[in-house]
Amino acid sequence: MSRAVSTWMVLRALGFSRMRYDDPKGDLGRNDRQREVLKQLLKNTMQFSSVLHLQNMLDELGTHVRTDLTFDEMKELLLDYPGDLEEIDTVEIKGKGEKINGIYYFIVNQQEKDRIHGILKQHLEP
16 A cells, blocks of 8 residues: 555544534544544454554554554554454443533533443453
């Protein structure tokens, strides 16, 4: 794949994942698309041949993606945990947007906080 084509694909994926104003779900719709892009990226990088090109992919993404994972940690995830990466659970937190003193906040009621706390606790227990 040429560098121009891969750059074009990255820019399209970024545009797709960042758009929110034309989405009826707003930020929540954008979150859905970002998860989808990440799932596809993980699916594509699960192939061993992709590990060899991981540094090139990271260079293409450049400043558009930030992570505190080192290159070696990424390789370890891809090589040592492929089954775990294919099965990713996502949970959407329910709430409502509210503007307070000119700043938008996502307000989550106590029942929803308790629900999310229970899910996190369940996933973190051995």
